Amino acid sequence: MTGSPRRRSPGARPVNHHRLVGALLVGLVALVAGCGTPPQEDTTQRLTAAIPGDPVSLDWGLNTDALTIDIAQNIFEPLFAADRTWQPKPMLADGYTLTEGNTVYTIPIRRDVTFHNGQPMGAADVVASLNRWFTISGQAQLIKSALRGVQQLDPYTVQVRFDRPQRSFIPDLASLVQPCIVLPAAIAEAAGAKPLTDAQIIGTGPYQLERFVHGQYVDLRRFPGYRSRTEDWGGLNGRKVARIPQLRFRVVTDSTVRLNGLSTGQWQYAQSLDSDFYDLITGNTELTGLPERSSLIEFLLINSGAGPFRSLAARQGLNQLLDKRALAEATLGPAKLWEPLTGQFAFPDDAAMYSTAGMDTYRAHDPAQASQLLSSAGVGPNSPIRILTTHTYQNYYQMAVVVQSELRSIGISAQLQVYDFPTMVSKLSSDPGSWDLSMTSFAGEIMAPTQVLFLTPKWPGGYRSAAMDAAIAQYEASADDAAAKAAIDRIQAVVWQEVPDIGIGKQVKLDAVTHQVRDYQNFVGQGFWNAYLAPARTAD
Amino acid sequence: MSHVIFRRGRDLVITLLLVGTLMFFVVHLLPGNPAIAMLGSYATEDQVRQLTHALGLDQPLLSQYGLWLGHVVKGNLGDSIGFQQPVTTVLAEHLGPTALLAVASTVISLVVSVPLAAYTAARPGSWWTRVLTPLSVFGIAVPNFWLALVLIIVFGVALRVLPIAGYVSPLTDLPSAVSHLILPVVVLVAGQAALFVRTLRESMLGELLALYPRTARAKGASERVVILGQLLPNALIPLLTVVGTSLGTLLGGIVIVENVFVIPGFGALLFQAINSRDYPLVEGITLAIALGYVLINLVVDLLYTAIDPRVRIR
Numbered sequence: 001m002t003g004s005p006r007r008r009s010p011g012a013r014p015v016n017h018h019r020l021v022g023a024l025l026v027g028l029v030a031l032v033a034g035c036g037t038p039p040q041e042d043t044t045q046r047l048t049a050a051i052p053g054d055p056v057s058l059d060w061g062l063n064t065d066a067l068t069i070d071i072a073q074n075i076f077e078p079l080f081a082a083d084r085t086w087q088p089k090p091m092l093a094d095g096y097t098l099t100e101g102n103t104v105y106t107i108p109i110r111r112d113v114t115f116h117n118g119q120p121m122g123a124a125d126v127v128a129s130l131n132r133w134f135t136i137s138g139q140a141q142l143i144k145s146a147l148r149g150v151q152q153l154d155p156y157t158v159q160v161r162f163d164r165p166q167r168s169f170i171p172d173l174a175s176l177v178q179p180c181i182v183l184p185a186a187i188a189e190a191a192g193a194k195p196l197t198d199a200q201i202i203g204t205g206p207y208q209l210e211r212f213v214h215g216q217y218v219d220l221r222r223f224p225g226y227r228s229r230t231e232d233w234g235g236l237n238g239r240k241v242a243r244i245p246q247l248r249f250r251v252v253t254d255s256t257v258r259l260n261g262l263s264t265g266q267w268q269y270a271q272s273l274d275s276d277f278y279d280l281i282t283g284n285t286e287l288t289g290l291p292e293r294s295s296l297i298e299f300l301l302i303n304s305g306a307g308p309f310r311s312l313a314a315r316q317g318l319n320q321l322l323d324k325r326a327l328a329e330a331t332l333g334p335a336k337l338w339e340p341l342t343g344q345f346a347f348p349d350d351a352a353m354y355s356t357a358g359m360d361t362y363r364a365h366d367p368a369q370a371s372q373l374l375s376s377a378g379v380g381p382n383s384p385i386r387i388l389t390t391h392t393y394q395n396y397y398q399m400a401v402v403v404q405s406e407l408r409s410i411g412i413s414a415q416l417q418v419y420d421f422p423t424m425v426s427k428l429s430s431d432p433g434s435w436d437l438s439m440t441s442f443a444g445e446i447m448a449p450t451q452v453l454f455l456t457p458k459w460p461g462g463y464r465s466a467a468m469d470a471a472i473a474q475y476e477a478s479a480d481d482a483a484a485k486a487a488i489d490r491i492q493a494v495v496w497q498e499v500p501d502i503g504i505g506k507q508v509k510l511d512a513v514t515h516q517v518r519d520y521q522n523f524v525g526q527g528f529w530n531a532y533l534a535p536a537r538t539a540d
Numbered sequence: 541m542s543h544v545i546f547r548r549g550r551d552l553v554i555t556l557l558l559v560g561t562l563m564f565f566v567v568h569l570l571p572g573n574p575a576i577a578m579l580g581s582y583a584t585e586d587q588v589r590q591l592t593h594a595l596g597l598d599q600p601l602l603s604q605y606g607l608w609l610g611h612v613v614k615g616n617l618g619d620s621i622g623f624q625q626p627v628t629t630v631l632a633e634h635l636g637p638t639a640l641l642a643v644a645s646t647v648i649s650l651v652v653s654v655p656l657a658a659y660t661a662a663r664p665g666s667w668w669t670r671v672l673t674p675l676s677v678f679g680i681a682v683p684n685f686w687l688a689l690v691l692i693i694v695f696g697v698a699l700r701v702l703p704i705a706g707y708v709s710p711l712t713d714l715p716s717a718v719s720h721l722i723l724p725v726v727v728l729v730a731g732q733a734a735l736f737v738r739t740l741r742e743s744m745l746g747e748l749l750a751l752y753p754r755t756a757r758a759k760g761a762s763e764r765v766v767i768l769g770q771l772l773p774n775a776l777i778p779l780l781t782v783v784g785t786s787l788g789t790l791l792g793g794i795v796i797v798e799n800v801f802v803i804p805g806f807g808a809l810l811f812q813a814i815n816s817r818d819y820p821l822v823e824g825i826t827l828a829i830a831l832g833y834v835l836i837n838l839v840v841d842l843l844y845t846a847i848d849p850r851v852r853i854r
Contacts, residue, residue, distance in 0.1 A: 056578050056622050056816055064580030138584045194594050195578050197624050214623040214630075215812050216804045252705060252802050256689060260697050260704050422572035422817060429585050430571075458585045 044533040046246040047517065049269035049526055050258040054215050054251045059196040061129075061181045062136050069176060070271070070525035071218055071249050073236060075116075076181040076203035079107065079126065080174035084234030084523065086350045086445045088174035091229070091237050092121065092182050092204060102165040102479060108157045112227040115184050116208035123152040128185035130160065135193055137180070139172040139450045142457075143476075165477050167484060171447030176236075176524060206242040206529045220247040234521065240529035243519075247528055259512070262287060265536060268514045271526065275333030281512045288515070290522050291337055291508040296441035297345070298332065298395065299454070300403065300502040301428070305462020307386075307436045308379045315499035317373030318437075320366050321406055328505030331398040339506040344492060345452045347444040347506065352485065358493035362503075371410040384413040388428065388435035392421035396439040399504065403437060428460035444506055445524070449475055449491050454501045463500035552834050559830040560612060560823060564605055567814075567822045573597070574621045577816035595621065597819075608823070617827070618820035622813070627824035630809070635828070637707050638798070638805030642790035644721060645728035646783060652729065653736035654772070660737070661744035662767050672737070679734025688727045688800045695723060705802035724801045728794065732786055739782045743775035776847050784840035791836070792829040 051070065057063045060072035081091040090096070094108040113121040130150045134140045148161040160169070173180040183191075187200045201209045206228070207220035222242040231238045250267060252258045258270040259277050263284065273281070281289040302309050302318065309315050325340050332338035346353035379385070385407055389400035397418065404414040417435065419427065427434055438460075442453055449472055453459050471494050475487035513520060520531040575591040576583060592598050599607075611618055617627035660669040696704030703720050710717040747753070748771065756766045795807035802808075806825060813821040 054622075054812055056580075062579060064583055068580065136587065136590075138587060141584070141586065192594075193590050195591075213804075214625075215634075215809060250802070253799050253808075254802075257692070257705050257800060257802065260692055263697055264700060264704055266703060266705065419571070420815075422577065422815060423570070425576055426572040429588065430573075456584070460585075 044516075044535055045244075046248055047244045047269065047528060047531070047533055048248040048250055048267035049271060049528075050252040050261055050267045051249050051526075052251075052253060052255070052258070052272045055218070055249075057195040058198070058201050058209065058212065058218070059191075061133060061178060061183075062193075062195050064138075064177050066525065071220075072181075072203075073205070073525055073527050074207040074220055074247065074529065075201060075205045075209055076183075077205050078174055078179035078181050078236075079109075079129075080170055081179070081236040082174055082176065082445075082447065083237050086235070086447060087352065088171050088447050089231075089233055089237050091174075092126070096170065100161075102167075103162045105160045105162075105169060106153070106157065107160070110227075111156055113204050114225040114227070115204055116202045116223055116225075117184065118225065119184055121182060121184075121204060122155050123158050124155075125185045125188070126158050126182055127152050128188035129180060129182045130158065132183070132188045132191065133173070133178075133180040137172070137175075137178040138453075138456065139168070139175055139178065139448075142450050143169060143172070165479070167476050167478055168448035168450040172450055174447055175451050176443055176445070177451070206240045207247060210246075216251055218249040220249075221245060235523055236527065242529055243532040244528060249526075262512055262514060265514065268516050268533065269511065269526065270513075271509070271511050273510045273512055275337045275510055277512075278334050278336060278510060281510075286515055287512050288517075290511040290513060290520075292511055292522060292524070296507055296509075297347075297444040298328075298399070298504045298507050299440050299442055300399065300504060301438040301440045301454070301461055302463075302499065302501055303432065303436050303438075303461055304500055305464070306433050308377060308383055309436055311377035311379075312498060313373045314377035314379050317370045317377065317379070319362065319370075319496075319499045319502055320364055320373060321370035321410065322403065322502060323365050323406070324362075324502070324504055327399065327402050327406075330402050331395045332505050332507045333395070337508045337510055339508070345442070345444070345449075345455075345495065345503065346446055350445045350447075352481070353446050353449075353488055355485075355489045355492035357489035358496045361496040367406075367410055374410070374412060379412055381411050381413055384415050386415055386417055386434065386436045388417045388419070388424055388438040390419055390421045390424045390439075392424075393439075395507065399439050400437075432460065432462060440501075441507070449488065455491070455495075461500065463498075465494065465498055465500075467494050467498065468500075548838055552831070555834055556827055556830055560827050561605075561609075563823050563826040564608060564819075565601070567817070567819050568601055568604070570817065572817045574817045574819060577622065577818075608820075612827075617824040620813075620818055620821040620824075622816050622818045622821065627820050630821060631806075631824055631828050634804055634806055634809045636709065637803050638791060638794065638807065640710070641721070641724060641728065641794060641797070641803065641805065642787055645725045645732055645790065646787050648725060649729050649732035649736050650783065653733045653740060656733075657737045657740035657744060658767055658772060661741045661748065661771075662763065664745075676734040676737045679730045680738070682730065684727050684731055685796045685800055687730055688723070688797060691723050691726060692800075705800075707801075707803045707805075720801075724794075724797050724803060727797055728790065735782060735786065736779060740775060740779045743778045744771050747771045747775045773847060777844060780840055780843055780847065784836050788833040788836045791832045 051067060053067050055065065055067040055071055058068060058072045058075065060068060060076045077091050079091060079093045080088045083089045092110055092113055094110050096105050096107045098105055109121065109123060109126055115121060127150050134144050134147060143166045146162045146164050146166055148163055150158065150160050153159050182204060184202055187196070187202055191200055198209070198212045206223055206226045208223040210219040210221045212218050222245050226242065228240045229238055252261060255272070255274045259273055261267045262270040263286070278289060281287050302315055304310060304315065309318070328338055328340060344354055344356070348354050387400045387404055389396050391397050400416050404416060407414040424438070428438060446452060449455060454461060454463060455468060455472065468491065471487060471490040474490060475484055478484040478487050516533045516536055518532050518534050521527060573588060573592060574597065575588045575595060579587050579591060608618065619625065620627050620630050623630045656672055660672055663669055692704045695702040702722055706720050708716040708720050753766050753771060756770055792806065794805065795811055798805045798807040799811065806829070810822070810825050813825060
């Protein structure tokens with residue numbers, strides 16, 4: 001850089017730069033002051049929930065992602081739905097009878113139900129919805145081979161016939177993932193296997209879709225024609241009253257912004273906050289942290305269909321190698337936001353599905369024996385284990401690093417393959433030969449073993465087992481609760497013996513609400529019925 | 541002139557064709573599938589296959605390309621898989637916030653940077669110049685997500701004078717729109733204005749070495765006339781290039797700023813479209829961005845001739 005002339009021409013009037021800068025600053029302050037406090041709407045009329053992503057679709061019957069389920073449970077209702085203890089109870093059905101050797105389900109439906117388009121619900125709608133469910137639901141595919149037909153007996157009764165007993169049928173109708181939501185027949189038939197369009201989002205729930213601006217927000221409003229059940233069942237069922245007139249689910253991808261917006265009152269609910277914020281939230285008297293009561297079990301996914309872990313000894317060796325508690329401590333955040341798992345595929349509060357049969361196998365942690373088992377299966381320093389993971393969910397990456405470290409500690413080489421989440425999911429199913437271990441999460445509250453995804457055929461990992469097939473068949477044929485529980489114990493014992501996957505821990509999602517939100521049922525997702533908003537406190 | 545317009549039009553078509561074709565194959569080569577995004581990560585392989593077929597995504601890639609190209613030639617960019625709307629509609633809805641942010645921040649940056657650059661060039665040894673020069677380096681160097689979070693914490697959370705996130709159209713509520721725009725615009729201006737100041741200052745310092753300022757002064761022209769009337773116009777061309785590039789980049793999507801401030805613009809849209817493997821939308825956004833770049837460059841070229849008649853577009 002060179003110098004430049006600084007000479008001022010004779011007679012030139014100096015510019016008062018200080019005055020100019022001062023004027024600019026005053027202008028800026030006036031602009032900010034003019035905006036003042038952001039305009040606040042009447043916050044008792046609309047609850048805004050900040051959610052971390054955009055639901056691709058609101059089709060609860062088809063889309064399996066949490067974002068869809070969280071919102072759509074306010075709009076749609078299934079024939080049967082879980083109560084607060086995760087037992088399936090009639091929702092739009094009025095009960096059911098089981099006859100002809102437990103193969104024929106006769107399901108009367110409620111007569112007081114109206115769809116959001118004003119059309120009353122009848123048996124024809126339920127038949128069409130059941131037919132769609134048998135086409136699109138993953139669980140339904142498992143029992144479809146036994147299906148003989150679905151028919152309408154009268155305007156308010158439907159009948160479903162099977163070739164053989166299918167105990168999981170009612171629980172599967174009530175599943176949290178891909179339940180049998182009831183749609184108007186014309187919509188169910190028109191949609192078929194495709195996702196419902198926004199115009200087809202017509203349910204029977206306490207809220208109806210008002211506007212879905214993709215990528216920005218989903219607006220729901222109270223459905224005036226809603227007729228609630230009267231029972232105090234809780235969960236996704238029972239008495240529901242839409243006390244808040246409007247709900248807005250607003251997409252806010254950044255966790256810090258979700259928390260900040262909660263602090264400033266821009267929204268009243270923030271979902272999936274970073275676990276690092278736990279102390280910040282509990283230290284703020286205006287906010288309440290809500291570790292979600294129902295959450296996910298983090299699993300180490302094992303490729304049993306290809307590669308070294310086709311060998312049972314290799315899988316058992318891996319189970320012996322991993323210190324599951326240490327793995328959970330290292331990857332699942334603050335102690336208040338995870339619980340050590342004893343390896344079940346269901347949580348203890350899910351009494352019908354919870355089992356501890358054979359738990360000692362899971363708990364065993366003996367690196368020396370692990371090394372022997374893995375070595376006997378041909379897994380060693382010359383056969384690197386490929387761990388497929390992602391940075392999108394940091395705990396998956398951390399889990400991969402810890403597993404890699406544990407494998408290396410006994411002389412087994414392991415490579416991380418890190419992708420974005422969509423790529424990872426795609427490779428899991430479309431390129432099964434490219435990975436040996438990966439990570440996933442499963443719902444820990446289920447109503448039938450058909451909802452344990454890694455036990456189902458065609459789930460990534462390719463687990464197949466005659467022992468498991470026999471145990472599941474025993475469950476499907478069980479005639480009463482005691483027989484079903486015995487089958488569940490047997491299934492759990494086979495899981496620990498054959499190690500299709502390894503449960504690591506229950507990770508609890510951290511949500512938070514402002515002091516305004518009252519009577520919110522912290523169950524699963526964001527079912528806002530029965531909650532209400534107290535007036536906002538005035539700022540000091 | 542008509543010859544210029546014809547040639548530029550031809551170049552535009554070729555550019556869009558190349559960009560569109562390249563992007564079509566790149567997004568289809570990415571692992572992942574829109575059906576998985578629509579069904580969720582717990583969907584079974586059969587379900588994914590079924591929906592992939594229903595969406596026509598199991599057709600051979602070349603026939604999909606032919607179909608897409610045929611539609612694009614007719615001005616039809618197809619339907620977004622995720623939005624379930626025509627891509628053109630989705631683009632139109634998201635262009636407004638990005639364009640407003642880009643234009644507002646560019647105009648404000650120019651308003652701020654031109655006088656500052658002129659001042660610092662004219663008085664390199666002054667106290668203000670010594671302050672402003674390192675400040676401009678800071679403005680360029682500071683990451684905009686960091687500045688955004690600091691401003692949110694100060695003005696949104698602590699002082700509570702501005703909303704921390706969201707977008708309101710000026711057509712629906714002007715005061716609210718302005719209050720929502722202040723923080724993101726300030727973040728963008730910080731980087732842009734600093735770049736403009738440095739560019740223009742360097743250019744003006746170069747012009748100061750020429751003979752004509754000395755001649756002007758010798759003829760008795762005031763310093764203000766020399767700086768503002770003679771040096772500044774001649775020094776504007778490099779700034780114009782930088783402004784054009786900067787505006788094109790902003791229109792192409794201000795991903796981080798839009799995500800932090802929850803502004804539904806092109807950046808947030810592109811991020812979402814890539815994550816959900818919404819092929820038609822990714823292709824549409826790419827074409828729109830390419831079109832924006834080419835048009836802005838054309839405008840910049842035309843402005844060159846307006847500022848400096850010696851420049852001729854060939």
